[in-house]
């Protein structure tokens with residue numbers, strides 16, 4: 001089991017508030033602050049009253065469970081826990097293989113703290129490239145739709161990056177919608193539940209400046225090859241893109257021209273391997289297509305522009 005490198009950057013996580021991951025000394029103070037004067041979980045020596053012992057014990061347990069960045073994770077868990085009981089439960093969940101973001105309840109994305117509920121897709125660092133590409137195309141006041149919004153990370157980040165956007169988001173999964181409502185509503189947006197465009201207000205047709213969709217794009221047969229954190233703890237509907245992984249993208253691209261303003265853009269994340277097919281799908285639907293990638297994040301984005309009148 002290993003936390004994604006994108007979340008912890010070289011062990012110095014940039015927390016949502018921009019601060020660094022707590023140092024070991026700060027962590028030990030946190031342990032004292034939450035007044036751990038009892039055993040934390042099954043394997044802490046109940047005779048130990050010292051933060052250092054508790055921290056070391058959590059590190060050992062996480063490492064034994066296969067967490068690659070055990071020290072960093074221990075610090076995050078300790079700083080996220082409000083009580084010793086909380087901490088004990090969190091450590092047990094993480095040992096059992098729950099993604100760290102589901103355990104602590106949030107993920108860092110584009111420098112923001114995005115709430116992520118159990119079962120909901122954890123926003124990936126590579127998707128920050130999608131946000132960056134979208135942000136370069138948007139103007140203040142743009143009408144933006146985040147389709148397949150999951151936690152709402154993409155829309156929330158765009159609302160933070162572009163002034164006064166009018167933001168709409170939708171997802172088919174109720175757990176994702178509930179989660180997105182907290183993130184996106186706080187950013188002034190609206191969240192709808194349903195299949196792709198179906199729940200959106202029809203008054204948006206022909207008026208959307210930016211349509212962003214990080215739709216599922218894993219081919220069905222490749223789901224079994226995903227890390228267990230994704231396979232076992234993220235909804236299947238968030239991952240499975242059908243036989244070639246592009247089923248949802250096909251549907252998104254087919255209806256995009258109806259919703260975009262002339263000159264508006266559709267942006268989707270895809271993989272390097274699937275990119276040429278995604279480009280083909282966009283072109284087939286009359287979009288002027290451009291491919292953009294960023295090796296450092298292993299990120300590939302296809303941008304389609306509806307021709308201006």
Ligand SMILES: C[S@@+](CC[C@H](N)C(=O)[O-])C[C@H]1O[C@@H](n2cnc3c(N)ncnc32)[C@H](O)[C@@H]1O
Pocket residue numbers: 121122123124127147148149150151152153154170171172173176194195196213214215216217235237238239248
């Ligand atoms: C790969 S996740 C991306 C989530 C989010 N955009 C992000 O980047 O973190 C794909 C999301 O698409 C949603 N989804 C899948 N099929 C859908 C459909 N037909 N209509 C709406 N949402 C769908 C899933 O529920 C999931 O939340």
